[in-house]
Amino acid sequence: MGTVHAKVQENLTEAHYPTNTARELPDKEQMKELDLKGVRARVDKVHIDGLSRTKNDIIQDSIQDLFKARDFWEVLLKAYTVRVKLDELGCFKNIAVYIDTSKGPKATPDGLEVTFNVKEHKRILGGVSTHVGNNEGVLQIGVRAPNIFGRGEKVQVEYSHGSKKTSNFNVAFIKPFRGKHRTMLNTSIFQSNTEYPPSAYKLMEKGLTLGLGFYSWPLLKHTLQWEGTIRDLSVLSRNASFDVRKESGLSLKSSLKHILALDLRDETIFPTTGSLVQLTSEYAGVGGDVGFLKNDVFVQTNYSILPDIVLQGSLTMGYMKSINKDLKISLADMYFLGGPLSVRGFQMRGIGPHSDGDALGSNVYWAGGLHLFTPLPFRPGKGGFGDLFRTHFFVNTGNVGNIEVKSGQSILELMRNNVRLSYGLGIALRLGNMARLEINYCFPYVHDKSDQTHPGVQFGVGVQFL
Amino acid sequence: MTLIEKISIELGAPEPWPSDVKLFQPYEAEQILLPDNANCLATQAFLKMCQLPYAVEPRPNAEAMSPTLKVPFIKAGRFVIAELEGIVQFVNGKDITLTQPLDNDEKSNLRAYMSLIHSVLEMAELYICWVDSETYNEVTSGRNGSVYPWPLNYIQNWNKRSQVIKKLKTLGWYDKKLEDVYSEVETCCESLQARLNDQKFFFDHGPTELDALVFGHLFTILTTPLPRSDLANIVRNYPSLIDLVKRIENEYFKK
Known part of the structure; x- marks a missing residue:
């Protein structure tokens, strides 16, 4: 984040305007000294310093708003949003904002000049980083060329290798478009290898994606994506279950996907208030030999009971069905449930149908969680290191299975039988702004004979948790 | 054969031959290629000679399902065993063998x-299917790609072809001319005919896995329609081999 430097002439303060709007200002200290909303101001000029490759038109688009400001408070707010917009273009590594009074022959009495001091990224950036994916550590090597044609376009090449033998190679081209919908084009070519020991198979995927992201409402994000992937599924070992073995071989999935996300939470890892709603629909079968229609929902809502004590409820469910008898559904497309990131107290993919100990997929699932996050007991390291931790009490529940919906039968009815339940407590740790690490002691309370439970200490690290 | 495979065969030994053994292979009518078909037929002939019941289970992904990535393979109870040699060992483990009366010399001859x-025969079949452009374009590409959607069929044909060519290169077959391939096949047939020496089977006492393998390859070569019928014509020059093929067909497949 950059800094906003504001200089206001002394004689403007509170001289002309009474402070009747003062209560609306959030910052009390500032209020005593200066009522920014009462200071009339207009922006005469905007300077952008430090542009070389970046084209003027996308910058002009981003700063338009600034000229509509009518008082100093608005100038500050809009300068901030412009800064965010410029930052979103991904062209600059550093943006500083200076606001000064307007000088020169054309200056108006209330006129201001806003200067954005930007520093463009180099043409090629590279780096090696480590991060955590779904329950594994990942080493990533990446090279990217930001702002390649001067309008925020980006080409990036990434290779990552995970501790659980996953590897991923990805070449992507990303282009932001002008306009209020903040449209973003995203295309990529990728190859990935992933092993799934709970299901005894590994998957090699090679594919193309073509995606368009946009906001239809300031916080309502849509992603439209076409994906064409060649998948090669093979068994991990000789004694893999025959039900997994018979799924081996190549398949070609060509699917259209729509993701709708509304994120009103105040932050992603340990939110204290707000909700997240995510709807995903995928239609596979536009070409290729894989066909299904898949719908998923994820809802999370947070509520602060007392300061620092947050109750979090989440619910996720999904249903997929075959669309054509000639098109197949691969094991890799199906739903699995259980594990430290979903229903805790069970092994990864531990709930639902198994064959010789290997998890087989299902076409319906639902899972819910009720979590209570509190600070650490006695709050060691308060205000610093200790704030990265939370104590965590939870109840998880869910069900997964293969269900064909026939007329007259409610799917809810069918999913109500044989519900699994687990509870436990543990410690959660924030890892950067992306991931969470949990160490829990779990008690699987209701489970099926064929389930693989994981009572006791369970360790989970990932991006999205139930 | 890896140690694990040997162990799994040993472990399977005490159990009797299950009644629901399935033999997995590609689709015969529209998918299978000459070399694979020969090996599948050889395995079937062997199982029939041992009078072991099995059911053929055609699967488009049979090759990928196989533990050695080669067809055919059988599933007997919990065991999955691929290719003729592996299956012969697995069957021997159950004290069923066709080579009991053979002495050690004959056994090494058989091997x-x-x-x-x-x-020789298998390489020649691979060469004809994948290197000879006429056969590749008219038969192989269509059949091999038949189970995949566009454009995966092209990609898969290309992949498979480069794999086969790589294999043929390492074994020195890729640089051969068509005539060289034919003369290799002739030499092979000649030595087989010499060994057969107008007997009923390769070894006096009765059929063995060698008869099954020869039957599989020669029968497939004789009956598979290809743009080049040269291979079949070569085999037709060896009447006693043809007799062997007919004898096995009548005895084991026409009942």
């Missing part, structure tokens, strides 16, 4: 002839 067939 030598079996590897001759793999290293």
